Amino acid sequence: MSQNASTSAKAAEKLLENRDALYAYVLACVRSHIDADDILQNVSVAIISSDDIPLDDSRFLAWAREVARRRVLEHFRVSRRLIPIDPETIAHITAAAERVDSNQSSRSRRESLLECLEKLPPESQQLLMARYDGTAADTGALARRFGRSEQGISSLLYRIRQSLRQCIERKLCLEEA
Secondary structure, three states, X not given: OOHHHHHHHHHHHHHHHOHHHHHHHHHHHHOOHHHHHHXXXXXXXXXXXXXXXXXXXXXXXXXXXXXXXXXXXXXXXXXXXXXXXXXXXXXXXXXXXXXXXXXXXXXXXXXXXXXXXXXXXXXXXXXXXXXXXXXXXOHHHHHHHHOOOHHXXXXXXXXXXXXXXXXXXXXXXXXXX
């Protein structure tokens, strides 16, 4: 196996190990699963074809996240159907992603999230789905769809996210014990 093929294979392995974290980051930026899938595919191609790949665990995810950040910004420049996210907001998302505890794998966080989502009442699940699947552009559209005020929808989404965060933290603490 040549040096370049060996590096590409190692990059692919690192990419698979960090796929969930990268997907979560991209999805947080674009809030559309379809767009997140497309962007992650572009990120994967860029990473595999790169000549300068940091293969140590401590630097790879940060480097890959930077590649993803650039692809997200490119996506917003090219796409005319979406309101672009402020680059400062993307920087905040990046900082938050870097603060996630590296001791807890993104896979266990994702599994915990899915379990916690299943425990939500059906109306809360529907509201979250409508908010994050890209069908509702803003809280005004959600308010009309669910027959509530915009402030009511915002408050409900906040409480649902808080509930999910607490549920995930409990599950992860139980896993560590």
